[in-house]
Structure formats: structure tokens, C-alpha cells
Amino acid sequence: MTLERCPHCDHDLVTTGTAPVWCPACEWNLGAFDGRRAPRTWGLRAGDRADHWLAFRLNRRLYDSLAGHDVGGRGNPVARIAMLLLAAPLALVPPLVLVAGVYLTVGGVPFGPIIGPVLLIGLISAAWPHRRDQHWQPWIVDRASAPALFGLLDRVAAAAGAPMPHEVRLDHDLNAYVSVRGLRRRRTLCIGLPLWASLEPQERIGLLAHEFGHFVNHDARRGLVVRTAIRVLRNLLDTLAAALRMSIWTLPLVVVVSPVLWLLSTALLVLSGRDSQRAEYLADQIATRVAGSAAMEGLFDGQVVAGGLPAAMTAGHHRHADPHAWQAAAGRLRGAATLDTERTLTLRHQAALLYSHPPTGLRRRMVRSWAVQEPRVAPSEAEWTAIDRDLSPWYAKLAARIRG
Structure with missing residues (x-):
């Protein structure tokens, strides 16, 4: 209006x-703050407003510095060193708490047998992986059960110059992601079937190539040190907030410690977030070379409308086990007159220091700023039919999960 x-x-x-x-x-x-759509990150609206103000301007500044250029394999070395110097002491907190907890428990220190177990229980609670209910776990797919899909993954990984994942999973989410876990650095790729089905075939190549790009884009936020430091800070802030809710007598401690933790969190999020967004742009650049410029622009439009897919599928009484139904529903959403507005508003709604991804609208603009690329991997219709056949048992599981 x-x-x-x-x-x-x-x-x-x-x-x-x-x-x-x-x-x-x-x-x-x-860049005006929209309190209805902004994430509640800091517990205070003033903190969320400041977070949005800073993130919006940093997003635009990074975009302006990279638009039309090669992103480069690594970010600013000075910023990366500062980030690691800030993160390393925080990453040492868990092992130090572990040592202190064990020593207090068995070292004969007064009140140690009480304080030590408390520290150990708190550490275990904070570090223990919070898994979803077994009903919502991803499904693992292997090469024997999906040879056509794995053949495509081989081609995309080779074109992206990235290694293959050790494990491939399928999920019910409108998302896709990769992870590298453990000392053995095991690589996992997870593909959300609704997102996969809603995309045009060549856009799926862009999705895979982008995720494979994360194996080679040197994203510091995915590294053990920075990831642990961010988790430690978030757990400490959550603990202080819980302590304040439990007793007003903790107010002096919260008033003294919280500002320090906020400053550390902000500094680490700014440093790691800029590097992480650079890494996302690099993964987009890799994917553009593999899938082509047009496919990547379409992929980002698909992500803009993805949030409306569940409602569109339900309203149209579509079969959730039919990938073509997801694609048709997404096509109608993309044809809406408001798509251009929704693209632009991602710059406002996706501006937060905790977001590791640049706003979707900026990512689409970045692709348009680069030289036009033709696809290096373009499967035939027969190949896509074989891939759909491989995935059909999991589409049926997806439909059953949604019905449940």
C-alpha cells in the first residue's frame, strides 16, 4: 500500500x-527494524534492535566489497587471526571445567565433593547432543539403494572440486546442509526432500554444488574452535538468564557478567559472521560455475517462497509423496506478483548477527553481478527419472511422516 x-x-x-x-x-x-519479524536473540528488544542495525549494515558492506569479483578462498587474515585469538580461550572453557570438576570431586578440597559433581553435570548437560525424537531422525541412504542419486553426487562433487560425503541423509525439512564432525572429520550431506522436490531439476544441481562447496570454502564458523566458543558463550548467557528467572538475588551477578558476555558474543559473531558469509558467497560462486547462473537465480527464488510450501500443499490437497506436486506448488508461489518484494525484504528480515548466511536477496544479486555461467553438469530427463525412482521410497516415507 x-x-x-x-x-x-x-x-x-x-x-x-x-x-x-x-x-x-x-x-x-x-533497514528499519521490524519487531514482528526480527529474531529474539538477546533477551532485550533494545539488544535485538542494535543487533539488526549492525547486521544490516555489515551485510550491505560485505556485498558491496564482493559484488562482481572472485570471492577468494580465504577471508581477511587479520580478522581471522583476531577471531581465533578471541575464540581460543573460550573454547578452552569446557576442558578446564572438566579438569576442575574432577579435581574438586576427588581432590579432598572442602565442599569439593559437592561443587565438583555440579560442574561436571552442568558440563555434560551443555555438551550433550540434543537429538530429536527418533520419529524425526533423517533417513540414511546408500549407493546400493540409490545408484542414480549417487552417480549425480559423484558428478557434482567432481565439478565442484570437493570430496564426496561419507554419509548421505534425507530429511523432511525445507532445507539442506552439510556437516563435518568428530576427530575423523566425517562429512555428512543431508537433503530435505520437500526442498529438493520443489526445485527445478537444474536448481537441484546448484543446491548440491553449494553444499559441496562447504567442504572447500574454509568457513571458520564450522571449525572446532570457533564453533565451540560460540556455543560456550550462548550457554553462559542462557545460564545467566535462567539464574535470574530462578532468583532475584542473582541480579548483581547478571548485571556484572552479562555485559561482558554480550560484548564477547558480539565481537565473535561479527568476526565469524563476516567470514561465514564470505564462505557462503564462495560456495554460491562454486555452485554457479557448476549449475549455471540461471539455475542459481532460480534456486534463491525457490528459497524465498519455501516457507509458504507447506500451506500451499495442504490448501491444494496435494500428494506429499509426489515430487511433481511440490514442484507445481512452488511454481505457483514463484508466479505471485509479490515475489520481487519478498526477495527485497529478505535484506530486512534476514539481518541478524547469528545468521551465518547472507540474505537470500543479496545472494541472488551477487550471482547476477558475476559473469554469466553456463552449466557444467546438466543431467538428462532420463537421468532425473532414474533419480526420482531411487527416491520414491523416501517420498512415501515423507508423506507418512507428514500425515503423522
């Missing part, structure tokens, strides 16, 4: 609902 004219370019201002107005021509006021 048009409200008034832009003070910068005299274009009509627009808004959605009660959100802050912005200019679609020059993007004036696009």
Missing part, C-alpha cells in the same frame, strides 16, 4: 501490513 513519497528519490513508498515503510526504487528505510 502506498503511503507517501520517498524523501530521497520521490518514489512511492510501500509497506506490508504494519511493517515500516521503504522505497522499492532506492531502498531507503529498508
